Amino acid sequence: MVLAQANLRLDANAIDYLLLAFYFTLVLGIGYLAKRQVSTSLDFFLSGRSLPAWVTGLAFISANLGAIEVMGMSANGAQYGMPTAHYFWVGAIPAMLFLGIVMMPFYYGSKVRSVPEFMLRRFGKPAHLVNGISFATAQILIAGANLFLLAKIVNVLLGWPIWLAIILAAVVVLTYTALGGLSAAIYNEVLQFFVIVAALVPLTIVGLVKVGGWQGLVDKIGLAPGSQPDVNSWPGTNITGFGSPFWSVVGLVFGLGFVLSFGYWTTNFVEVQRAMASKSMSAARRTPIIGAFPKMFVPFIVIIPGMIAAVTVTELMGANRTALVGDKSAPSGATFNDALLLLMRDLLPNGMLGVALAGLLASFMAGMAANLSSFNTVFSYDIWQSYIKKDRPDDYYLKLGRWVTAGGTILAIGTAFIASTYANLMDYLQQLFSFFNAPLFATFILGMFWKRMTATAGWTGLVSGTLAAVGVFLLSETGAIDLPGQGASFVGAGAAFVVDIVVSVAVTYATAPKPEAQLVGLVYSLTPKETRQHSTTGEDAGWYRNPALLAGIVLAITIILNIIF
Amino acid sequence: MSTSTGGRHTSAFDVRLIIALLLGVYGAVLTIMGAGFTSDDDLAKADNVNINLWAGIAMLVAAVLFVAWAKIRPLVIPAAETTEEPAAGDTTETS
Incomplete structure (x- = not known):
């Protein structure tokens, strides 16, 4: 992050600040209003399982539309072009549909309150503890990174000192999440979604007008010399780092599409928690599917601005671009991360500048709030209540939740300062996802569909899968295998997945399975059909509330988008 | 203090109205800026598209739509015992 070297100071005036201040007022207001709805720990941690599907659906993608998504994907757009859309169309969408159609019945139906709690019910305590601790740690690290990025943006754009920006942002996020719990976080995510759209759509439109529409953009990219962003999404050799188009497609589909994305979207509690907060099984299943509708079109407002920046912003053109593509720093001091700014x-x-600022800050805050609200749930339920102080009255855990939020924020301020020492923050975070999510996904899939899988296999699979991903990471760091682009994390995720499966199967045959009676509702073949289904009456009636049909529509549009681009 | 089945509280607020408030205020400010207070320099920046005006109008329209949605389908206050999803077995939908 060498943001500070380029001249990014925006000349915001009083109107822009006013618009920004208004947004913050609403954010805190939501925290205050949501507080009135919180009277039990379930209200605080899971919004009392009462939210409508469109709210949780938008929150579902907003929780992910944070710093990494908005800045990282537009940076990717500037560097690689349309292949970045694979993160959405091959990566996110199929996985989100799978979550809604196949996995959500187990999550919502078993009434667990967190993903680690599902591990507890399926595999027992060792797997639960491993997953709970690694998740809580990862959330604090990521929250710190989000906080640091937020402060960095404020620092660069508005000139406030980093430490002040970090603390101020932390206080705002803490205030609303500690007051209103998950509801406040979710309502703010919904609000944030609209601010981001309101900021990025006009930016994209103006940008496209400037370059003469999509065709103008394609022409400009075609005319410019040197390595340019790709205007087609397939085969995406520049993003995978594979020389052959065939292996590039395989790498995209298996590594990114299957393991990384399915692992991320289906087992990452930050996301799943949003669906768990919805008011019925039907709403829970629709959550990721409704989220998929706007998600399909997010590439157009983050990747295209990145590509436009690549051909219109002087700091990113010509010699600057050549240097950046060659992994060197550009003479202008800008990086692809700055494309959107x-x-x-x-x-x-x-x-419009004020709206855009509000949108950016909103997205960073929402990312951090999402980390915090899932951290406090996992810490309170899965670590504190399970292993430290059991059987206290509900009121105790509600209070605990608020204190844990505060503690988490303070830790995040700490990790924000650690994060500030890393040069390559985003890659580091992507690697973390591949360490934790790919093996978790393998264990989940096996555990859900294979009733013989044993408790010991659960945690040994997780640990060995993570070690495999770390191994691939170390090999690529030391240069033993050479994969530029984002190929190394695709391979790492694949390795983690395969090793996890192999170890789990081997261990399963060496140990005794759990009695079947304990697995009802947790394993596909042992779950009665009725409990996997949802009501289709009353509030859940109507074809437009049918998860399978909605999923089909999403899939069709995604395939069309893949063909066009 | 915490009765676990106290019934769902009525939603104290409707997030749709908050979204409408935000978009409405932003839309109004931007429309006024666009109509009268955007300098020629700023206009030239955006390739002579008066983006303040157009985005402002679009946000106002969106705000009105949200208010309309909230009016047509107001929040339903759930019955007191909606603690758990009723296990309705009357579906034919397969997964």
Whole structure:
């Protein structure tokens, strides 16, 4: 992150600040209003399982539409072009549909309150503890990184000192999450979604007008010399680092599409928690599917601005681009991470600039709030209540939740300062996801569909899968295997997945399975059909509330998008 | 203090109205900016698209739509015992 070297200071005026201040007022107001709904720990941690599907669906993608998504994907857009859309169309969408159709019945139906709690019910304590601790740790690290990015943006754009920005942002996020719990976080995520759209859609439109529409953009990219972003999404050799188009497609489909994305979207509690907060099984299943509708179109407002920046922003063109693509720093001091900011600086007048600022800050805050709200749930339920102080009245855990939120925030301020020492923050975070999510996904899939799988296999599979991913990471760091682009994390995820499966199967045959009676509702073949289904009456009636049909529509549109681009 | 089955509280607020409030205020400010207070320099920046005006109008329309949605389908206050999802076995939908 060498943001500070390029001149990114936006000339925001009083109107822009006013719009920003208004947004923050609403954010805190939501925290205050949501507090009135919180009277039990279930209200605090899972919004009392009462939210409508469109709210949880938008929160589902907003929780992910944070720093990494908005900045990282537009940076990827500037560097690689349309292949970045694979993160959405091959990666996220199929996995989100799978979560809604296949996995959600187990999550919601078993009434667990967190993903680690599902591990407890299926595999017992060792797997539960391993998963709970690793998840809580990862959340604090990621929350710190989000906080640091937020502060960095404020610092660069508005000139406030980093430490002040970190603490101020932490206080705002803490205030609303500690007051209103998950409801406040979710309502703010919904609000944030609309601010981001309100900020990025006009930016994209103005940008496209400037370059003469999509065709103009394609022409400009075609005319420019040197390595340019790709205007087609397939085969995406520049993003995978594979020389052969065939292996590039295989790498994308298996590594990114199957293991990394399914692992991320289906087992990451930050996401799943949003669906668990919905009011019925039907709503829970629709949550990721409704989220998939806007998710399909997010690439257009993050990747295309990145590509436009690549051909219109002088700091990213010519010699600067050549240097950046070659992994060197550009003479202008800008990086691809700055693409969106530079484009905003060049195109937006005062007024829209304020909206865009609000959108960016909102997305960073929401990312952190999502980390915090899932951290406090897992810490309170899965670590504290399970292993430290059991059987206290509910009131105790509600209070605990608020204190844990505060503690988590303080830790995140600490990890934010640690994060500030890393040069390559985003890659580091992506690696973390591949360490934890790919093996978790393998264990989940086996555990859900194979009733013989034993408790010991559960935790040994997890641990060995993670070690395999770490192994691949070390090999690529030391240069033993050479995969530029984002190929190394695809391979790492694949290795983690395969090793986890092999170890789990081997261990299973060496140990005794759990009695079947304990696995009802947790394993596919032992779950009666009725409990996997949802009501289709009353609030859940109507074809437009049918998860399978909605999923089919999403899939069709995604395939069409893949063909066009 | 915490009775676990106290019934769902009525939603104290409707998030749709908050979204409408935000978009409405932003839309109003941007429309006014676009109509009268965007300098020629700023206009030139955006390739002579008066983005403040157009985005402002679009946000106002969106705000009105949200208010309309909230009016047409107001929040239903759930019955007191909606603690758990009723295990309705009347579905034919397969997964």
